[in-house]
Amino acid sequence: MTDNRGLRTDSGKTEITASVESVQSAIRHPSSAFRPPAFPLIALIVSGGHTDLILIKNHGSIEWLGGTRDDAAGESLDKIGRLLGLPYPGGPHIEQASQRGDASRFTFPSPLIDSHDFDFSFSGLKTAVFRETQTMQPLSYSTICDLSASVQKAIIDVLVKKTLTAAKQFGAKSLLLGGGVAANNKLREQFELEARSQKLGAKIFVPPKNLCTDNAAMIAATAFFNYQTVSWQKLDANPSLYFN
Numbered sequence: 001m002t003d004n005r006g007l008r009t010d011s012g013k014t015e016i017t018a019s020v021e022s023v024q025s026a027i028r029h030p031s032s033a034f035r036p037p038a039f040p041l042i043a044l045i046v047s048g049g050h051t052d053l054i055l056i057k058n059h060g061s062i063e064w065l066g067g068t069r070d071d072a073a074g075e076s077l078d079k080i081g082r083l084l085g086l087p088y089p090g091g092p093h094i095e096q097a098s099q100r101g102d103a104s105r106f107t108f109p110s111p112l113i114d115s116h117d118f119d120f121s122f123s124g125l126k127t128a129v130f131r132e133t134q135t136m137q138p139l140s141y142s143t144i145c146d147l148s149a150s151v152q153k154a155i156i157d158v159l160v161k162k163t164l165t166a167a168k169q170f171g172a173k174s175l176l177l178g179g180g181v182a183a184n185n186k187l188r189e190q191f192e193l194e195a196r197s198q199k200l201g202a203k204i205f206v207p208p209k210n211l212c213t214d215n216a217a218m219i220a221a222t223a224f225f226n227y228q229t230v231s232w233q234k235l236d237a238n239p240s241l242y243f244n
């Protein structure tokens with residue numbers, strides 16, 4: 001099902017609205033306010049609640065290209081972190097453990113990496129890690145590091161591949177990363193490396209790490225670009241406001 005903005009609304013729920021807000025916020029993030037990205041741009045939003053690829057042709061012209069069919073990338077890192085006995089949230093701890101790990105020790109699939117769409121799926125990865133760890137309890141520190149590195153690789157490979165494919169297909173001049181998972185060094189590096197090796201013309205915009213999860217900064221930036229003077233006499237308080 002698509003709505004009047006051309007966005008897929010799987011169940012007609014407000015999920016997509018939250019996603020679009022994330023994207024609008026990310027594009028208007030304070031870090032990009034001084035060097036505005038050129039359109040068209042491709043945005044990858046990777047957080048605890050979202051994994052979305054979005055094409056933005058101009059301010060207000062937003063097309064959702066695809067997203068996760070199940071768990072978000074950050075959500076899967078958090079669930080796998082718990083399986084590995086790492087503290088919550090798993091993402092930053094998996095990144096830290098990965099630095100001492102060997103990503104080639106375990107081969108986890110990057111789900112949907114060869115599908116000809118812009119969808120993602122991460123829930124199977126959690127099941128694969130669960131199965132792998134069953135026979136290795138208790139997990140040694142080096143095994144936790146190797147599992148972390150292998151999982152991180154599986155997730156990053158598919159995120160980078162599909163985002164760069166979208167950037168090429170739609171002739172993106174800018175590529176924008178946002179959401180908590182965008183704080184991941186390996187993800188940031190791999191985007192830069194792959195974009196360079198594939199001679200992608202698009203310029204990459206990534207928020208400073210401390211702002212990747214900062215909803216307040218994003219909402220403030222969105223408000224800045226949407227600012228309109230409204231007379232207070234026209235404001236109407238509605239105590240039973242609801243969203244459908």
Ligand SMILES: Nc1ncnc2c1ncn2[C@@H]1O[C@H](COP(=O)(O)OP(=O)(O)OP(=O)(O)O)[C@@H](O)[C@H]1O
Nearest residue numbers: 047048049050074089091092179180181183184213
């Ligand atoms: N360095 C990192 N590497 C990988 N993942 C990370 C890193 N830092 C944070 N994360 C992940 O980012 C997620 C949190 O991001 P964020 O706060 O943007 O999401 P959220 O608020 O849960 O979701 P949303 O805003 O989409 O509703 C967590 O899943 C966390 O594990």
Ligand SMILES: [Mg+2]
Nearest residue numbers: 047048213215
């Ligand atoms: Mg958030």
